[in-house]
Amino acid sequence: MRDYFLKFWEGLYTIMIGMKVTFRHLFVPSVTIQYPTVKPQLPERERNRLYVNMDDCIGCDQCSRACPVSCIEIETVKSTPGDDLGKTSNGKKKALWVTKFDIDFAKCCYCELCVPPCPTDCIYMTDVYEFSEFERDSLLYDFATLTQEEREIKKKNFKEFQVKKEAEKAAAAKKAAEAKAAAQKEKPNAKTDKPTDDKKGTD
Numbered sequence: 478m479r480d481y482f483l484k485f486w487e488g489l490y491t492i493m494i495g496m497k498v499t500f501r502h503l504f505v506p507s508v509t510i511q512y513p514t515v516k517p518q519l520p521e522r523e524r525n526r527l528y529v530n531m532d533d534c535i536g537c538d539q540c541s542r543a544c545p546v547s548c549i550e551i552e553t554v555k556s557t558p559g560d561d562l563g564k565t566s567n568g569k570k571k572a573l574w575v576t577k578f579d580i581d582f583a584k585c586c587y588c589e590l591c592v593p594p595c596p597t598d599c600i601y602m603t604d605v606y607e608f609s610e611f612e613r614d615s616l617l618y619d620f621a622t623l624t625q626e627e628r629e630i631k632k633k634n635f636k637e638f639q640v641k642k643e644a645e646k647a648a649a650a651k652k653a654a655e656a657k658a659a660a661q662k663e664k665p666n667a668k669t670d671k672p673t674d675d676k677k678g679t680d
Contacts, residue, residue: 479526519604524587526605527580529620533565533599537572540591548584549591552577554631557638565597576628577620582608582617 510517522557535615553573562571592601605621610616623631 502611508523508590513607523604523606524589524602526582526603526608527585527591528603528605529578529580531575531578531620531622532598533567533597533598534575534578535565535569535571536575537596539594539596541589543594545590546584546586548581550577550579550581551575554628554635557634560634565599567597569597574623574628574631576623576631578620580618580620581616583613622671638660 536580538551538553539553541547541549552575554574554576556574560574561575564570588601589602608616621628
């Protein structure tokens, strides 16, 4: 009987020791934040969602080539002579229309390797971390500011400019060939102008 009560007391004492921490926090304010009402304080260099400032993007494709998981896709179209794309915030003149700038956040590993190569600092990490989605396609972000219609127009204009430029180049080459042929035709023939010796072979 004595052993029975001793074991009972040991079991109760063990439980009380285990519940000591629970009782300690039962009557004091919670140590956890009340998310999502209260947001956590993130570290200064926290790596979260990428953002692209398209006003400073020059379409150099440096960030896409630096990405180890290929989650960035960029397509550009050269501007025609009549286009004015403006300048970036650091004074660099733009020469390419960015018709596609997609980042697939389902593939992104938040390594930040795409940020340092950017010459205009247009791509950088933000403090936004809440972007869970139910659909896979919702994690594909299109940062390009041109509408779909504008993108097609820019592609069409550049294609027409290329055709026109090739036609002008071919016309110039043809004109040069014709001028060369005319110059060769007008050149005197050295053989016909050479004087002949009529007395050759006579005494």
